[in-house]
Amino acid sequence: MKREVRVYNTLTQEKEVFVPREPGKVSIYVCGVTPYSDTHLGHARPSVVWDVIIRFFRWLGYETRHVQNFTDVDDKIIQRSLQEGVPAVQIAQRYIDEYLASMDALGVQRADYYPKVSEHIEEIIALVQRLIDKGYAYAANGDVFFSVASFDEYGKLSKQKLEELLEGTRFEVDPKKKDAADFALWKAAKPGEPAWDSPWGKGRPGWHIECSAMSLKYLGEEFDFHGGGNDLIFPHHENEIAQSEAATGKPLARYWVHSGMITLKEAKMSKSLGNIISLGQLLEKYPRGLLRFYLLSTHYRSGLEYYDGKLEEMSRGWSRLNESARKLQEDLQEAQGGELSAEDRETLASLSRYEEEVIAALSDDFNTAMALGILFDVVREVNAYKHQGGLHREVLQKGWDVLKLWAGDILGVLQLEQQRQEGLADGLMELILSIREQLRREKNFALADRIRDGLAELGVVVEDTPQGPRWKV
Numbered sequence: 001m002k003r004e005v006r007v008y009n010t011l012t013q014e015k016e017v018f019v020p021r022e023p024g025k026v027s028i029y030v031c032g033v034t035p036y037s038d039t040h041l042g043h044a045r046p047s048v049v050w051d052v053i054i055r056f057f058r059w060l061g062y063e064t065r066h067v068q069n070f071t072d073v074d075d076k077i078i079q080r081s082l083q084e085g086v087p088a089v090q091i092a093q094r095y096i097d098e099y100l101a102s103m104d105a106l107g108v109q110r111a112d113y114y115p116k117v118s119e120h121i122e123e124i125i126a127l128v129q130r131l132i133d134k135g136y137a138y139a140a141n142g143d144v145f146f147s148v149a150s151f152d153e154y155g156k157l158s159k160q161k162l163e164e165l166l167e168g169t170r171f172e173v174d175p176k177k178k179d180a181a182d183f184a185l186w187k188a189a190k191p192g193e194p195a196w197d198s199p200w201g202k203g204r205p206g207w208h209i210e211c212s213a214m215s216l217k218y219l220g221e222e223f224d225f226h227g228g229g230n231d232l233i234f235p236h237h238e239n240e241i242a243q244s245e246a247a248t249g250k251p252l253a254r255y256w257v258h259s260g261m262i263t264l265k266e267a268k269m270s271k272s273l274g275n276i277i278s279l280g281q282l283l284e285k286y287p288r289g290l291l292r293f294y295l296l297s298t299h300y301r302s303g304l305e306y307y308d309g310k311l312e313e314m315s316r317g318w319s320r321l322n323e324s325a326r327k328l329q330e331d332l333q334e335a336q337g338g339e340l341s342a343e344d345r346e347t348l349a350s351l352s353r354y355e356e357e358v359i360a361a362l363s364d365d366f367n368t369a370m371a372l373g374i375l376f377d378v379v380r381e382v383n384a385y386k387h388q389g390g391l392h393r394e395v396l397q398k399g400w401d402v403l404k405l406w407a408g409d410i411l412g413v414l415q416l417e418q419q420r421q422e423g424l425a426d427g428l429m430e431l432i433l434s435i436r437e438q439l440r441r442e443k444n445f446a447l448a449d450r451i452r453d454g455l456a457e458l459g460v461v462v463e464d465t466p467q468g469p470r471w472k473v
Contacts, residue, residue, distance in 0.1 A: 002060050008301060008365045010233060010256040011157055015365055020224055021254060026062045027223035028054070029215045029253070031232055032114070034071040035095035036080050039102045040276035041306060046229055046259045048292055048412075049300045049366070051108045053257075055410045056362050066111040067218045069211060070096055073117040073204055078193050088194050089118060102279045106288050107412045115214040117205060121196045123213040124205045127247060128185045128198075136246040140176035142188025142201040148181040151242045157256060158234035183239055185209045208239040215252070216244070226253035230260055230301075260303040277306060286311050289415030293318040296368035296411055317376070318413065324379040325403045326416045331386065332400060335393035344392045347385045351398045354378045358406050368411060375407050433462070433469045 005018040020026055030050055033043055054064050072092035081088040100110070117124070128144050131137035136150045148154050148162060155161055162181060174184075184206035189195035195202040215223065221244075228237065237256065244252040264277065282291060294314045298304045340348070354377050361370035382399040390396075408414035432451065439448040452462045455471070463470045 002062070003359065003363055005057075005060070005363045006365055007255050007257065009254075010230075010258050013159070016255070018224075018255065020062070021222055024062060026054075026057050026064045026225070027219045028064065028066045028225040028227065029211070029219055029223060030066070030068045030111075030226075031211060031228035031236070032068040032070050033095075033099055034074050034076060035092045035099060036074065036076040037095060038276070039095070039099045039279045041279055041282060042229075042262050042276065043099065044102070044106060044279050044291065045262055045295050045300075045304065046227065047103055047108050048106065048295045049259050049368075050227055052296065052362075052368060052411055053366050054109065055412075056366065059405075059410060064112075065219065067113045067115065067215065068111040069214050070114060070116045071207070071210060072096070073194060073210075074207070082192060092116075092118075098280070102283065105283045106279070106291060113218050115218065117210045118194075120210070120214055120217065121205070123217050124209055125186075125196075125198050127213045127216065127243075128209060130247050131185065131243060134246065136243070137185055138178065139200045142203060143174075143176055143184060144186035144200055145177055145182040146185050146239070146243055146246075147178060148183070148242065149179055151246050153245070154181075154242050155238065157238050157241055160234065183208060183235065185243065208236055209243060211236075211240050212244040212247070212252075216248075221248040221250050223253055225255050225257055227257045227259070230258040233258060259300045260298075262304045262306055264306050282311075286315075287415050289322065289413045290315055290318045292411065293321075293372070293413040296413065297372060299365075299367055299369050301365075321376065321379060321403075321407060322414060322416060324383060325400070325407065325414055328382055328396060328400050328403065329416065331391070332393070332396050334391065335396045336391050337393050340392060340394065343385070343388065343390060344395050347381060347390065347395050348398055350381050351378060351395070351402055354381065355402045355406070358402070362410070371406065371411065372413070375403065375411075378402050429460070429471055433471065436462075437469065 006015045007018050008015050028050070030046065033039070050066070054066055057064055070092070072089065077088050077092050081091050084091065096114075096116075100114075103110070128137060131146065132139065132144065135147075137144055137146050186198060186200055186209075187203050187206055188200070189202040189204070193204065195204055215226075226237065226240075241252050290311060294311055295304070297314065354374055357374045357377075358371045361367040361374060364370075378399060382396070385395060385399075403414065432455070436448050436451045439445075439451070455462055460471055
């Protein structure tokens, strides 16, 4: 019997017990990126969150089917194509490759399918025609629009009524629309833009129709999870629901899961605002385990703040977790067997209880922040046990198994090789500074200063204090 998982559903605004559409299987569609510029930290958060969710469901014994699209037909890509004089498909592929490489470096397991708009024009045209035939859409001089008024449940995801939307939202002005809220399913061709033949003339898809067509192809008319950032709730996901459910007459997704935005200086991180933090640059500077630790340190539905020095602050806790796991792995080589003492049994019981708490945290709307906090309790329990002289193999093995599975395999924040390298660097610096101190005591200041200046050239600052030398990068 599989464990109960509760999920916050944006559609109902309540936590609900997860009941799969097909027993033992989980179907997931997550809105992907528009590949027109560098992959940034904002892209990494939903990718890592869904990576953990999928790993957790697989641990629970579910078979997962994960689809994530690439919007490779878009105004921004076309604009960049015209600026660079390079075909739009090449622009998109350049940044698709960069995105996938960045996710690989971040330890994100690849989706089962990465469909592109440009490769699903036939399916998109067929869906648009289906909506026209059912009276939910209309053609107008080469464009095709969805009639929002024809879909009675429009606004059920964003909890807004159509009248309120018309009053409070600036819709795209187009004299060909019957109503201001109607949105484009197909756009008539413009000079210099990519275009495909259709029953309404040459043109290209609107933004929203792509996800409906591709989820229909790869997951069927109904599936379990639809994910994305909470900035997509309206209009993108609202429009997806309208066009998909109008076409099929069935609920699109059972659970709508939206992650919060990363903010930088109190503003949402986005390409349009020009305040993105390149993920590639961060991966060059910081270990992937630390980046995942940062991204998972707050519940996925909450906002996450980033500022200069944030990762340095987070590295203290991350390093402590990794160093404890590394030492525990080494201690297992000296562990002893034999009969369990009362202290051994007590520690084993505590570790088992903590593991159940980790599982409970992830089962409660994928609360990675709480799970990480409990894993630090595991570290404290093991360290206290070892401090009291505990070395029983079964106890240490249990501690290692818990950290390896949950901090390593599921959350992906363990990176022991990186920790070994940092430990080696710390040891080398202590050796160098001890030699320098010996030189200073012997009044060989020239050589001592040469060591300090040489380290400065490598980016390492040495500060001499009354308590002894300190160093920092």
